Amino acid sequence: MIAFVNIQAQRDAYREELEKAEKAVLDSGIYIGGPEVTALEAELSAYTGTNAVTCASGTDALTIALSALGVQPGDEVVVPDFTFIAPAECVARLGATPIFADIDPHTLQISPESVESLVGPLTRGIIAVNLFGQCAPYAELRQIGKSHGLWLLEDSAQAFGATQCGKQACTFGDMAITSFYPSKPLGCYGDGGAIFTANKELAQKARMLANHGSEERYLHKVAGMNSRLDALQAAVLRVKLAHLNAELKARKAIAERYNAFFANIEGLTPQQIADGNTSTYAQYTLLVDNRKDFVAALDQAGIPHCIHYPMPLHRQPCFAELAARYAENAADMASQKAVSLPMCAFTPIDEIIERLEKVF
């Protein structure tokens, strides 16, 4: 059976290194913090050229970053309408209001024009999501942020390792986050996340918030939270980080095979990768005019698929009281047309193309 993301094949490929690293942690007696977490943070900092602070998940990373940036009840934060719910959810959990910006219908990234049109007196910041693995349009977003005095938070949960004009993801916002959820391009064997910032004060604040608001044992400067990455997950991530660039190359080659196959088929277009961007291909996503028939053909061929995402955030029941201000938009179009296909460095692309050839 073809897997949507083949985490087992990846484990088999690095088994010796992983088991050695896992055993060393289990035998060390140090399970929270310690040398593996410190070493991972140094490696993540070196990879991105910024300061990395690990935590317990991408969602926690967003909450910590938003808190460090000073989000208060009553504030408005612009988020993309078409993405996983976490950015909007974290804004709402802090008592602020997510304002949903539309997307570009081709790249599926947050639209700077839409962001600009939504900025008002209560707007404090913008969360840009690097959707499906490529960076959002940061030149334009930074300009908007600068002209309105807004902070910019880069949600790179899906795009650790992507680049824009040669610059690493996780370096474009005042702060950035990523997720180490197992199926992410850099994933561990449980939940995990990280916060990134070039600003040392914000990094220190994030670290304090993630550790019960404490820098000194039993002295709590602010009400924080417990959000720590396990040493075991850090050890796993260190092994996988060493293979990440090779995996990103393999993902790109797989995406190119898909692109070449679908180029000859009417009624569908792959997500466009913007000029200057490289993608991690966290998802390989197509926009398909007749999704029902397309999905039926994939089922017939035994090719797994997912719909990322079936509903724009402004239509989610939890945001019902905000929905009235939004008209039908490109996020609606994407939610009706998007289909994601199997993608990871170990995806058996030859077999998938053979199966596709039988049904298209």
Ligand SMILES: Cc1ncc(COP(=O)(O)O)c(C=O)c1O
């Ligand atoms: C864009 C985006 N932001 C945030 C998250 C949250 O990450 P986590 O699952 O590690 O909490 C995800 C996870 O899917 C995501 O896709």
